[in-house]
Structure formats: structure tokens, C-alpha cells
Amino acid sequence: MNTEVLIVELSRNLQPVPLHGPRALLRRGLIRGAAVAMVLVLFWPSLAVRSDLSVAAVTMGFWMKLLYTASIASLGFFALERLSRPGARDLHWTRLLWPPIALLALVTSIQLAIAPDGNTASFWMGSSWFQCPLYVMLLSVPVFVGLVRAMAHLAPTRLEAAGAAAGLVAGATGASIYALHCAETSPGFVLLWYSLGLAAATLVGAAVGPRLLRW
Amino acid sequence: MTAAEEEWGRLMVAAQQGNAGAYRRLLDELRKWLCRFYARRLPPAMVEDAVQDTLIAIHEKRHTYDSERPFKPWLAAVARYKWIDRLRSMGRATMEELPDDIAIEDHESSVTSSVILTQLMTKLKPAQAEAIRLVKIEGFSVEEASARTGQSGSLIKVNIHRGLARLATIVQKQPDVE
Numbered sequence: 001m002n003t004e005v006l007i008v009e010l011s012r013n014l015q016p017v018p019l020h021g022p023r024a025l026l027r028r029g030l031i032r033g034a035a036v037a038m039v040l041v042l043f044w045p046s047l048a049v050r051s052d053l054s055v056a057a058v059t060m061g062f063w064m065k066l067l068y069t070a071s072i073a074s075l076g077f078f079a080l081e082r083l084s085r086p087g088a089r090d091l092h093w094t095r096l097l098w099p100p101i102a103l104l105a106l107v108t109s110i111q112l113a114i115a116p117d118g119n120t121a122s123f124w125m126g127s128s129w130f131q132c133p134l135y136v137m138l139l140s141v142p143v144f145v146g147l148v149r150a151m152a153h154l155a156p157t158r159l160e161a162a163g164a165a166a167g168l169v170a171g172a173t174g175a176s177i178y179a180l181h182c183a184e185t186s187p188g189f190v191l192l193w194y195s196l197g198l199a200a201a202t203l204v205g206a207a208v209g210p211r212l213l214r215w
Numbered sequence: 216m217t218a219a220e221e222e223w224g225r226l227m228v229a230a231q232q233g234n235a236g237a238y239r240r241l242l243d244e245l246r247k248w249l250c251r252f253y254a255r256r257l258p259p260a261m262v263e264d265a266v267q268d269t270l271i272a273i274h275e276k277r278h279t280y281d282s283e284r285p286f287k288p289w290l291a292a293v294a295r296y297k298w299i300d301r302l303r304s305m306g307r308a309t310m311e312e313l314p315d316d317i318a319i320e321d322h323e324s325s326v327t328s329s330v331i332l333t334q335l336m337t338k339l340k341p342a343q344a345e346a347i348r349l350v351k352i353e354g355f356s357v358e359e360a361s362a363r364t365g366q367s368g369s370l371i372k373v374n375i376h377r378g379l380a381r382l383a384t385i386v387q388k389q390p391d392v393e
Binding site: 003008011019021087154155157 | 230231232233234235236238239242243246263266267270271272274276277278279280281284288289290291292293295296
């Protein structure tokens with residue numbers, strides 16, 4: 001086809017596009033995925049919401065976990081939204097993650113200092129370290145699917161970075177939901193194992209991004 | 216940012232709101248820009264196709280342009296993305312034999328104008344660059360290229376395939392040009 005003809009065809013019947021469409025699309029994908037993850041946490045045989053949730057909900061440990069994962073999820077979402085459009089400048093978006101990580105590291109070291117009773121093994125390993133990253137990964141899968149489906153309507157041009165951002169948001173959302181189940185209270189545990197789950201989700205996202213996100 | 220580029224941003228915003236006239240003007244201008252963009256980066260026979268492909272991509276993804284940001288980086292990123300796609304697909308697609316009378320006009324200057332592509336090819340192994348230059352840019356058949364270089368036919372194909380894959384990787388790692 002001749003290029004002039006193509007241009008005429010493309011501009012015929014031009015439909016207006018929704019403002020803020022990309023963000024809304026991503027948000028919808030995120031919410032759908034999170035809903036599935038929530039159902040999983042409720043009904044997965046070995047999961048279920050912790051029975052002492054109403055007690056836990058007034059403790060620092062519970063909110064610290066949630067604040068850590070949710071802040072990473074929202075920072076990741078900011079990066080994801082940029083990376084889902086062409087021409088995102090090289091914003092060194094990994095730097096965005098340092099504040100929550102540094103803050104949690106600070107809390108961790110304070111706790112270590114003021115609690116010298118010395119059971120460091122349980123401080124770092126809790127009683128569920130082996131399952132934490134795995135469940136975080138499991139719960140991040142539906143969120144990741146939701147985000148990738150939304151991104152199919154968008155236009156990421158740096159597929160590895162966009163995949164990593166999607167993985168990070170999915171991991172952090174999955175971790176936030178897992179926090180409803182997980183009864184660990186040590187900041188050291190969260191810093192170590194939750195972060196490991198997030199990192200794994202990010203790496204998987206970066207690895208599959210170039211395959212899944214092409215357009 | 217030049218005045219023209221600001222104007223493109225305005226036209227795109229109007230297009231996003233459904234203004235077909237503005238959109239058509241924009242696409243006409245982008246077409247010229249894209250022709251120049253690809254003429255420096257692709258063999259001449261592929262330029263028109265790449266331009267059309269990119270215009271369609273711009274159309275389908277026009278909602279991803281954020282009116283608060285400059286238009287040019289958005290455009291350049293789409294064009295570059297499609298360019299990398301092209302480099303990859305050059306390896307897969309078998310070149311059609313062109314009728315002899317097509318490539319006569321202005322052949323020399325179109326070939327030498329793929330400056331950026333030519334520059335990039337200096338980063339490849341000489342055998343790969345040679346195979347790509349002969350078959351994909353100058354339009355020789357695999358047999359002819361084989362006779363000229365002394366590489367066997369299958370080696371020519373392998374070198375084209377590997378060279379193009381390598382080019383796509385190099386381009387992807389480079390910061391945006393233009």
C-alpha cells in the first residue's frame with residue numbers, strides 16, 4: 001500500500017483516546033490480579049489468613065511489613081507506568097527503592113541493638129523462612145499476569161526493564177497479600193526473606209519480559 | 216526542542232482528542248521524519264515498509280503519548296523499537312529477487328546513505344559484516360556472495376543470522392540516537 005493512502009486510512013474515523021488510559025489500564029490489571037491472589041490466600045490449603053489478624057492489626061510488626069511491601073509496590077508502579085510508554089528517560093528507578101529498604105534496615109539494626117537477648121537465628125530466620133519467598137512468588141503470579149495483559153495494550157520499548165518493573169510490582173503486591181497470612185514479626189526476617197521474594201519476582205519478570213511484552 | 220517538535224506534540228494531543236485533520240497533518244510530517252530516520256538505518260528496499268509499519272504502530276499506540284512530556288522522545292523510541300524489530304526480521308525473511316529495473320535509480324546514494332547501519336556493522340566480525348552487506352544491503356544472492364567471499368553458502372547464511380542478532384543487541388544497549 002502506498003504511504004499516502006495509509007495515512008488517509010489511519011486518519012479516517014479517528015476515535016478519541018481516553019486520558020490517563022495507560023495508568024487506568026495498569027491499575028485495573030493490578031487490581032484484578034490482586035483479587036485472584038487474595039482468593040488464593042484465603043483458599044489455598046496451606047495458607048489462609050492468620051487467625052490472630054485482629055490482634056496483629058494493632059502491632060508494629062504487622063504494619064511494618066505491610067508498609068515495606070506496599071511502598072515498594074507503589075514505587076514500582078510508578079516506574080512501570082513510565083516503562084510501559086515509549087521514551088521513558090533513563091530514570092535510575094532502582095534508586096527509588098532505596099528509601100524503603102534503608103528504612104527497614106534501620107529499624108532492623110535498632111531492634112538488634114535494643115534486644116540483646118541474642119536469639120539471632122530466630123530474628124533472621126523466623127520459623128517460616130523457607131516458605132516465605134515461595135509463597136510471595138506464588139501470589140505474585142496472578143498479579144504479574146494481570147499486569148502483562150494490561151501492558152499488551154501499551155507500548156513498552158525496553159522490554160527487560162518493563163518486565164522487571166512488572167515483576168517487582170507483582171512481587172510486592174503478592175508479598176503485601178502474603179503478609180495477611182505470615183505471622184513473623186521480626187524486621188530482620190522481612191528485610192531478608194520478603195526482599196528475597198521480591199528480588200526473585202523481579203528477576204523472573206526481567207527474564208520473561210522480552211518474550212511476553214513484544215508488540 | 217525545536218518549534219516543529221512542539222507543534223507535533225500539539226498535533227498529537229489534538230489527534231488524541233479525535234481531531235482527524237490535525238492527525239493527518241501530523242502523520243504527513245512524521246512520515247518525512249521517519250523516512251529520513253530509516254534511510255540512515257536500513258537498506259533502501261526496506262525503508263518504505265518500515266515507515267508504514269511505524270505509522271501503524273504510532274496509530275495503535277497513540278494513547279501512550281503523555282501530553283505533558285515532549286513528543287520527540289516518544290516518537291524516537293517507537294521508531295527505534297521498530298528498527299530493532301526490522302534488524303531481527305531481516306535475518307528471518309528471505310529477500311525477494313527484485314526485478315532488474317527497480318534498483319537502478321539512485322542506487323549508489325541510497326546504499327551509502329544507510330550511514331548508521333554501516334557504522335554499526337563495523338562492530339561485527341568482518342565475515343558477518345561482509346555477508347550482511349552483500350546479501351541484505353546490496354542485494355546479491357547467497358550464491359553470489361559465497362562466490363565473492365569464499366565463504367560457503369551455509370556459512371553466509373549463518374553469518375547473516377548471527378550478525379543481525381548481534382546488531383539488534385548492540386542497538387538495544389545503545390542509548391537513544393537522534
